[in-house]
Amino acid sequence: MTTDTTTQDTAPGTTPGETVLDARGVTMRFGGLTAVRDVDLTVNSGEIVGLIGPNGAGKTTFFNCLTGLYIPTEGEVRYKGTVLPPKSFKVTAAGIARTFQNIRLFANMTVLENVLVGRHTRTKEGLWSALLRGPGFHKAEAASRARAMELLAFVGLDAKAEHLARNLPYGEQRKLEIARALASEPGLLLLDEPTAGMNPQETRATEELVFAIRDQGIAVLVIEHDMRFIFNLCDRVAVLVQGQKLIEGDSATVQGDERVVAAYLGEPYEDAPGGEEAAEVEAAEAQAGTTKDTAPGKENER
Ligand SMILES: Nc1ncnc2c1ncn2[C@@H]1O[C@H](COP(=O)(O)OP(=O)(O)OP(=O)(O)O)[C@@H](O)[C@H]1O
Structure with a gap:
């Protein structure tokens, strides 16, 4: 870890x-x-x-x-x-971040995407920036991905970043939930x-x-x-x-x-x-x- x-x-x-x-x-x-x-x-x-x-x-x-x-x-x-x-x-x-008693992941999204979703409360880029995909958006997106990968490494799931969440074994799904919660800092x-x-x-x-x-x-x-x-x-x-x-x-x-x-x-x-x-x-x-x-x-x- x-x-x-x-x-x-x-x-x-x-x-x-x-x-x-x-x-x-x-x-x-x-x-x-x-x-x-x-x-x-x-x-x-x-x-x-x-x-x-x-x-x-x-x-x-x-x-x-x-x-x-x-x-x-x-x-x-x-x-x-x-x-x-x-x-x-x-x-x-x-x-305050939390995980749930019953796992609540986006099953058809990748492991990395699940963590990126968890970062939305910390993303400063607004709607227009996202729609126009200007330099500010790309910079923020790269920073978000880097942080998400860092969190995946922290919980030991970085090698599975591109796997679909639903294909992870149960114990790893729980870890992913924790990584996603941590993504909101x-x-x-x-x-x-x-x-x-x-x-x-x-x-x-x-x-x-x-x-x-x-x-x-x-x-x-x-x-x-x-x-x-x-x-x-x-x-x-x-x-x-x-x-x-x-x-x-x-x-x-x-x-x-x-x-x-x-x-x-x-x-x-x-x-x-x-x-x-x-x-x-x-x-x-x-x-x-x-x-x-x-x-x-x-x-x-x-
Ligand atoms: N939305 C709700 N509407 C009505 N009653 C509820 C609701 N949520 C929980 N309860 C009731 O409140 C009580 C406490 O439930 P809660 O799920 O908080 O307990 P718990 O300690 O978490 O239990 P467990 O360890 O089994 O998960 C129970 O009697 C439950 O049926």
């Missing part, structure tokens, strides 16, 4: 230790369902932060609230101190299950890639179900359960918290979100069971 990405002409500058992402009180409701409830999360420059939680905990919904795909019902999201605009392309232009990269469907070697390579991205000065927030990957990689881990943040801390703290284990096993724990309702349902079911047991044959009385 090449790590020379020094020609970031338009990369948003990041000061070491600066709060890059500041999400406060983020709540997202879909009708009667509260998918995310009052979640605070910060990511600082130089950090890799993990977001974990059982299926349906609200992780992707939270990502969607950070990237302008959803407008949170309540709460505020700031990137480097500025409230984010509620449009995904504006969020990308501001400096983000200050924060959000990865939604980057190792889903990967074999152990590919997962380890992805781990290395994420460290290399962090070393380029890009903060990373990652959702992942592979706990080994998360605990190896992350400086901090936040756990979502039923839309609420249960705990946040370093890997050792989170791994050792019995509520996290209980949440993954589906066991109740003290003060669990929705715990009161669950207890009421359980009590009602137990009561119904008792009534049935103590009144055998009742159903047949009618």
